[in-house]
Amino acid sequence: MINKNFIYILLAVIVAVGILLLDTTVPLGVADSILYIILVPIAFFTKNKKFIYISAIAGTLLTVTGIFLSPPGGEIWQVITNRSLTLFAIWVIAILCLLERGQSEKMKAIHADLEKNIQKRTVDLNKSNTELEKESAYVQLHKDVAIAANEKIELQDTLKVCLSKICAHANWPVGHVYLVPNQTSNWLEPAKIWFLENPSRFDTFRKISEATPFGPGMGLPGRVLVSKQPEWIIDVTKDTNFPRAKVAENIGVKAGFAFPLLIGKKVVGVMEFFSVEAEEPNRDLMKVMAEVGIQLGRAVERQWAEEDIQNSNERLRRLYQRLEMIREEERTRIAREVHDELAQILSTLKLELSLLDKKMTDDKSSLRTDTQMMLLLVNNTIQTVKRIAMDLRPPILDDLGLHEAIQWQGREFEKRTGINFISEVGFGNIELDIERSTAIFRIFQETLTNILRHAKAKNINVLMHQEDAMVTVKIKDDGIGITSDQISDNKSLGILGMRERARAWKGDVNIQGTHDQGTTVTINIQRN
CATH class of the missing domain: 3.30.565.10 (Histidine kinase-like ATPase, C-terminal domain)
Known part of the structure; x- marks a missing residue:
């Protein structure tokens, strides 16, 4: 491809030769030398200061040379005046072109600096936006986990929701939970709560995990149990303290991280997550997960409190039931004794009084009145005893x-x-x-x-x-x-x-x- 500057230079040479030939054929009295001004604008389009200088010098030399080569004609002062004006015009235009070119280059430099600054600001802005989106994602994750942890749903459902949210955030396909079996245990047992992006792909790892409990320091969950901090393994297949990798030739996972579920300073569970590729530790993610673990620890604590309340209520209910049974047994015993003992004694007393009443003669009418009153009282007492026995435990129910x-x-x-x-x-x-x-x-x-x-x-x-x-x-x-x-x-x-x-x-x-x-x-x- 031909360089544009070469074309402009060639054009300037042709124009200069043409004007020179014209100048040598026209008498001196004619102001044809003014045409040499054209060389400067042609050089301006080359966008090169050196060519502007060269064109101005060339125009000056050709203008002066024309005085000696052109045919005589006109007054000498006219010739000198015409040639002087031509030289003046050439250099005025050259200076203007140089100034414009200088200003153009300055503007170009300013524009380049501005573009550079814009690019830098754009890079910084994109970086800031990326960091902001990252922080927003962490905040949203923390919010989602907090909502799930405080909802009145079963702990298992809470943990499932959180596994799904965290796996989606980290873009990791496997999530699992280990929990302590009771409030005094120092071992972690698989809770069989999972998030599996592809269940069939990770079936071997799931079976191995569900059959493997962990004590302090054992495997990834055991490390978290001891450190009480999030832990990260770049490649579990190359880690010497990851027992599950030794059970099968290919467990389907590589990188893994886990964090504790905390109640105060006690680890009550561990959430672990795995990727299919080896990955370097993400410190920001681990920091957020440490806070998430505290939130989920509260969910476990609430579950334990609810279980304690339920167990307490159940014990109270059994105690109440036992007390009611004892009360009914006591009522039955008292009713039986009242009916069998007291009622019989009163019946015997009534019989004896009735016999005594029949033996009374007419001359003992006052005594007979007393016996009649006693018979009435005894009879009323018998009815009262029967009513008490019936109220304590009606025999009809049995x-x-x-x-x-x-x-x-x-x-x-x-x-x-x-x-x-x-x-x-x-x-x-x-x-x-x-x-x-x-x-x-x-x-x-x-x-x-x-x-x-x-x-x-x-x-x-x-x-x-x-x-x-x-x-x-x-x-x-x-x-x-x-x-x-x-x-x-x-x-x-x-x-x-x-x-x-x-x-x-x-x-x-x-x-x-x-x-x-x-x-x-x-x-x-x-x-x-």
Whole structure:
């Protein structure tokens, strides 16, 4: 390709020769030498100061040479004036071109510096944006983990969500969790909670991991257990303290890192992640994971607290159930003793008084009046003893079953209070063990007591039916209706006792009330 400067130089030479030939043929009086000015603008387009100088000098020499080579003509002062003006014009234009070229080069230099600065700023800005995006991703990851750790879901679901989030952030295909089996253990056992991008590809590694517990210092989880800090292995296949790599020839993973789940200073679990390629440690990621481990430690702590509460409640429930059984046994024993011992003694006393009364003659009328009064008192006492024995433990519950006991209790309640009692049975005879029958009967008694105290009812309807393995007793009154605040009041020991009795046998008590339309109490108890 021909250089543009060469073309401009060639053009200047041709123009100079042409003007020179013209100048040598035209008389001196004609101002044709002004044409030499053209050489300077042609040199300007070469964008080279040296060529501008050369063209100005060449124009000057040709202008002066034309004085000697051109044919005579005109006055001498005209010739000198014309040639002087030509020289002046040549150098004025040359100077202007040089100034413009200098300014152009300066602007070019400034532009180059500006471009350089822009490129540098762009690189810095891109780097800053990359760092900002990286930090934003870490912040978002931390936020997602914090939300998952504080949601009221099972610990297993929380850990699954966090494994997925971290693997997606790090772009690593494998995530797994080790947990301590209890609050006092110093060993890590596989929790069998995974994130696997390709389950079939990592099946061998999964099976090996699920069969391998770790103690302090053993393998990657054991290192974290001891250091209580995140740990990184560039290539697990070349690491001397990675036992799982020795079990199979190809476990499918290379780089690995793990971090502890902490409650205070105690490691309660370890999350580990693996890549299929060897990678250098990412310090920023490890730093963020250390903070994530504290968040997840709180989730484990909350799970432990919930388990402690559940275990405590279960122990209290069993204790309550045992106390109720002891109370029922004691009631049964006292009722039996009252019925068998005291009632018999009173019956014997009544018999003796009756015999004594018959032996009284007419002349002992005052004594006979006393014996009649004593007979009346003894008879009333016998009835009171029978009522006490029935209240302590109605024999009908043991002898005839739950349905007859509820019917009897309802009729007795109707006699005492005047509240109409209606009973409906949706099934034939049902076999319930004595403990479950007692639980339903005592809840029924407590419901009747509450109706008498609070409901201002005129009618009570009791419906009993069974469905599958559940026995249901529904008691409905037409009173003023219980409020939702009263139902949820933790200070209501009667309602709490009813629910605990049912819960002891895997049942429940549901209470619903409508203002001025009554209350419905539904007792559900599982069969034997």
